[in-house]
Amino acid sequence: MKTKAVRMAGKNQLLFGEVELPKIREDEILVRVVSDSLCMSTYKAVQQGSEHSKVPNNVAQMPVMLGHEFCGEILEVGAKWKGRYQAGQKFAMQPNIDSLAAPGYSYPYCGGNSQYAILPPEAMENNCLLHYEQDAYFYGSLAEPMSCIIGAYHTNFHTVKGEYKHILGTKKGGNLALLASVGPMGLGAIDYALHCENAPKLLVVTDINEERLARAASIYTVEAAQKLGIALHYVNTAKPGMTEYMMQLSGGKGYDDILIFAPVEDVIQQASDIIGVDGCMNFFAGPIDHAFSAKINFYKVHYNRIHICGNSGGNADDMQEALDMAAARRINPASMVTHVGGLDSVVDTILHLPEIPGGKKLEYNTISMPMTAIADFGKLGETDPMFRRLAEICEAHNGLWSREAEEYLLSHAKPI
Missing domain, CATH: 3.90.180.10 (Medium-chain alcohol dehydrogenases, catalytic domain)
Known part of the structure; x- marks a missing residue:
């Protein structure tokens, strides 16, 4: 055929x-x-x-x-x-x-x-x-x-000090930061963070584009997250002083889990700056450059038991x-x-x-x-x-694609 x-x-x-x-x-x-x-x-x-x-x-x-x-x-x-x-x-x-x-x-x-x-x-x-x-x-x-995003959440892990075992998954009720995360995969990550079994108590979403942040905030609202018991914040990291602001949002503790959605050195540096004790950083973004690298604070890796991981696909x-x-x-x-x-x-x-x-x-x-x-x-x-x-x-669906839109398109668009 x-x-x-x-x-x-x-x-x-x-x-x-x-x-x-x-x-x-x-x-x-x-x-x-x-x-x-x-x-x-x-x-x-x-x-x-x-x-x-x-x-x-x-x-x-x-x-x-x-x-x-x-x-x-x-x-x-x-x-x-x-x-x-x-x-x-x-x-x-x-x-x-x-x-x-x-x-x-x-x-x-x-x-x-x-x-x-x-x-x-x-x-x-x-x-x-x-x-x-x-x-x-x-x-x-x-x-x-979505399975790739879910795989990232399952890839993260934490430890108990003095015990040689890994606790898989993001920390339930913890502090979670999604960096450079209002692209398509980042939006899926926000959705999953709000509705998964290991939902955080604090969720901070960053990007450098105000328009994209606004779209994300209109879909996943601060008010809806609050009803789920989650403090959701959208942060434009193009503005000065945002690393310090994110630390303030965490009460100075830092973040238990960080997912990085852009292969940008400054974003990775920021993740290193805001990671908390026993925190896990997941480099989700896939660079084309085989030699891509970035600066990470290895003093914190050693003394604060920081974990670095990545995953591609689910x-x-x-x-x-x-x-x-x-x-x-x-x-x-x-x-x-x-x-x-x-x-x-x-x-x-x-x-x-x-x-x-x-x-x-x-x-x-x-x-x-x-x-x-x-x-x-x-x-x-x-x-x-x-x-x-x-x-x-x-x-009628908040500007989103839907089953009704698909059915209408397939029955009315020009056949190929």
Whole structure:
């Protein structure tokens, strides 16, 4: 069968067109992909080509399908998996199959930026093909970035002085700082911090952009956090004296947990300055520069038992937690999405991803549509009735994407 897909053939070499899919083997599964959210990790892979650890050396001869945050429907099940999966079931994909291979990076016929894909046997063998029950497909796509965030919270750890054991997870009822964290992943981190089992008592969110801070504060309000027993503060660290101010907010104690969302030396320095005794710093941001480094106070590491960690991606359990929390309406990852487009918008969007402001870029594989900011729907709606209705739907959901918006778009947008 044929499918339209976006593939990578090398550094900044992206191809959009039809691909002939082979017939599936008995240990594979054929799926229809409905939605995929575009990730900065894909941009980084495109910048590196075959130098990326998960991109094959022969990518020029055998291009790989891009996209790893995808959700859709199972169409055909190989004989090996017929007792476990059925045609017609919805699925969400956990792409971290292993350290060397992943959908969206490594396979010629498996990626989220394609209308159809063939899942390799290792995806099922490693429990990476997850059953999905919600109505809206985009929540399944956003479960993958949420799983990375959840993985970060689970990666942090603390100790008991004099005892040689680690207590995993962020400190319940502690002081938590999310630095440079009002981008798409930072918004997801705020949502999880407010609604997870180990919720803090103090949550400080920083950035240097007042507009982005204001948007975050309009979605996750100080008042709503207060009702949960959490003191939430948004801090613009572009202003002078903010490190001292954050220490004052912590009562001089510092922070038990810090998650860093930007590979910026000054941000890491600030984390080192405000970390408390037995505090844990998680460097969540993924730099492209292999030699990236920053100054950390190792006197405090030694005498205050400071921990430094990092994580890239989540596992199947993290993703299942994301799916369960979204289904229970405990979190709403829609806050991460600021742009929506069709499959034919993917190439240009990926190549220019760092230049496009806002949060997550969500694409649907059955439609043709430029990558469009939700904030622009109203203006476009002055001449286009589809965008006028989308603007009304999003406005009714506090400016956020929703199940209703997805259903309307898929039934009214131009088919690709």
